[in-house]
Amino acid sequence: MTSDLDTVFSALADPTRRRILTMLLEDDMAVTDVAEPFEMSLAAISKHLTILAGAGLISQEKRGRVKWCKLEPDALKGASVWMQGFGQFEPVNLDAFEAFLAQELGESPD
Amino acid sequence: MTSDLDTVFSALADPTRRRILTMLLEDDMAVTDVAEPFEMSLAAISKHLTILAGAGLISQEKRGRVKWCKLEPDALKGASVWMQGFGQFEPVNLDAFEAFLAQELGESPD
DNA sequence: GGTATAGTCAACCAAATGGTTGACGATCCC
DNA sequence: GGGATCGTCAACCATTTGGTTGACTATACC
Numbered sequence: 001m002t003s004d005l006d007t008v009f010s011a012l013a014d015p016t017r018r019r020i021l022t023m024l025l026e027d028d029m030a031v032t033d034v035a036e037p038f039e040m041s042l043a044a045i046s047k048h049l050t051i052l053a054g055a056g057l058i059s060q061e062k063r064g065r066v067k068w069c070k071l072e073p074d075a076l077k078g079a080s081v082w083m084q085g086f087g088q089f090e091p092v093n094l095d096a097f098e099a100f101l102a103q104e105l106g107e108s109p110d
Numbered sequence: 111m112t113s114d115l116d117t118v119f120s121a122l123a124d125p126t127r128r129r130i131l132t133m134l135l136e137d138d139m140a141v142t143d144v145a146e147p148f149e150m151s152l153a154a155i156s157k158h159l160t161i162l163a164g165a166g167l168i169s170q171e172k173r174g175r176v177k178w179c180k181l182e183p184d185a186l187k188g189a190s191v192w193m194q195g196f197g198q199f200e201p202v203n204l205d206a207f208e209a210f211l212a213q214e215l216g217e218s219p220d
Numbered sequence: 221g222g223t224a225t226a227g228t229c230a231a232c233c234a235a236a237t238g239g240t241t242g243a244c245g246a247t248c249c250c
Numbered sequence: 251g252g253g254a255t256c257g258t259c260a261a262c263c264a265t266t267t268g269g270t271t272g273a274c275t276a277t278a279c280c
Binding site for chain 1: 128132135194
Binding site for chain 1: 267268269270271276277278
């Protein structure tokens with residue numbers, strides 16, 4: 001039983017994959033364009049993208065011969081919450097932030 | 111140049127190590143006591159602890175023949191901030207949270 | 221149809237990972 | 251000193267990881 005956290009954290013453990021995610025923060029990209037700035041083969045990047053997709057961190061949609069990669073930041077949520085469990089980083093923690101969100105958003109559904 | 115994020119995220123990618131961290135959330139522990147609930151050798155746990163210490167996630171202090179392990183949650187900070195960069199988890203993002211913190215904390219230095 | 225482009229697949233490889241066991245050094249206790 | 255406990259080290263092993271190259275499929279273009 002491999003946890004979601006396993007796949008997410010190990011996906012994030014590789015600098016190439018983190019760099020890909022930050023690239024996708026700007027805009028959706030085709031596989032070839034993702035690969036362009038890296039000094040490694042297209043096949044290698046394709047594997048990295050498969051791993052990111054496996055972790056749910058990106059989604060991929062094929063249109064014509066081009067496969068578009070889209071960031072799915074929600075997949076970070078579980079990992080983020082897990083880490084917050086340790087995070088007395090700030091005097092204000094998740095509870096306070098949730099209270100803030102509740103107040104800020106009024107009645108947002110979901 | 112291996113990034114801090116590399117070592118932190120790959121330390122977190124293993125379920126045994128995450129479980130160790132949650133155990134240490136309760137209290138500082140000796141190596142033998144950390145190992146007790148796991149079905150694996152003491153040497154294996156010792157290696158995991160070395161990796162956690164290498165990532166800065168725990169510190170270890172030897173008193174007598176006992177080595178105490180202490181959680182160092184600040185080491186999660188960098189990784190947490192990195193992840194927040196993606197976190198349009200909610201309609202409210204980092205900017206809003208920073209504003210919230212500023213307001214909440216008044217004049218907290220640093 | 222023919223050719224270029226986008227991307228994956230399969231086989232292979234070196235290095236890293238996560239575990240084992242057995243020997244060992246240090247410390248505590250009698 | 252002698253024996254038990256704490257923990258690491260070293261050697262070893264199987265599996266996973268991150269990369270390569272070459273062949274291949276599918277789409278686009280002329």
